[in-house]
Amino acid sequence: MVDKVIVITGANGGLGRALAQRFASDGEQVVLLGRTLAKVQEVASSIGERAMAAACDVMSPASVKAAFAEIAGVHPRIDVLINNAAVFDPFLIEEASDDQIMNGILTNLAGPMLCSRSAIPMLERGGLIINISSESVDMPFPHLLVYQSTKAGLERFSKGLQLELENRDIRVTTVRAGQMTGPGQSAVMEPEAGMRFFQACLQRGFNPMERGSTQYESATGLFRYLIDLPADMHLDIATYQARKSG
Template sequence: MGKTIVITGGGDGLGRALARRFARDGETVVLLGRTLSKVQAVADELGAPALAIECDVADPASVRSAFAEVARHHAKIDVLINNAGVYWPFTLAEATDELVQSIVGINLAGPVYCAREALPLLRDGGMVVNVTSESSVLKTPMLWLYASTKHAVELMSEMWARELEAEGVRVTVVRAGQMFDETKTGAPWPIEVSMRFGAAAAQVGINLREKGTSHYNSVTDAFRAILDMPADMHLNLVSINGRRP
């Protein structure tokens, strides 16, 4: 019998690639995203039984509403993939209230809200997969807040795994490197920010141009393997990086 998989940030990027992969494998996917039109477009592409639900993971009321809707369609889910995330390079002096609240809200509070609301549906055999980033260990300049949220999610995941073991819920971290697909045409920030970011990274020995990059579709193989682990196996941390060109 197929799995029911909830994916946050399901409207594009890795979330969309995962939804396509799992739907192709015969699983039921539920796509959560801030912009309903984006996740709905993916659900329409996949067809029934794919489901799209509007959800701002940084807003606890929105998350509660979204998982109430999930529960109306599915009495139990097998997997929650906390994939939604945002990042933007900036210095401490440039840390606006909006940037801080957005990054902390989506990247750190979001997985907490979603896992909390999903827990009643996950008990007795479910799995939480938290997507983090190689930035959590690289310490790339100007990504200090993004990296800190991802590092915190990794620590949080380890402690959740211990806490939830008795309830039959496994927790795995996927620490991912740079990824792309054909729709990713560049960074979402201004070119001058990219130039300062690249220069700051180079100063500490990180050459962003030489870093390996993997295709989103390739990364989905790792998630497939994690979800197919036997019930008596638990993966704490899976680190995946693209190969250098």
């Protein structure tokens, strides 16, 4: 069996890193993309010869095009693109800076669009694009309006892109992910913003700390399942929640 080539954005830490480690251990070739080259190079080096690292700022069309041109020089075809890079930054709209709003929109929504555009010509029949959304789309989380809106937009983008690519036998799936944690966690809130977010959650009647968190490594099994789906199956959206164990 020929190794699959799996491209993962935001692979310097968190879920992206765990996915790269999992797929490489499964015998696949992984391409790690991240804004800071040194960080993804460090992860790629720890994985070994099955990993390639490339700098990619998903907010920049030029950076995305350059990254996929670099990938094509090593892997002329790819099998899977996982749009994992995201900005998680709680704030109130009335207090938001220009950068907070634009970084969220460009990273969480425009980024997957730009990466998909560059990946599609490299995907052969049977290829797969996975866009990672969030359970917050359907939950009353406070201070996350930009994050929720971009993830909801990403889900709509996935549905439309599936229709565009159906005749080319390229599938597009959304993973609506629950709360996650683990080694290399990259989404760390500023203490003051985190405290305001936590207090606002309590005011809305739920405690995020009581909901449990899925380990990044545990979540990789779902992505493995999606990649290995039979050719006559398609999963539009896969949703998972965290649960306390033990």
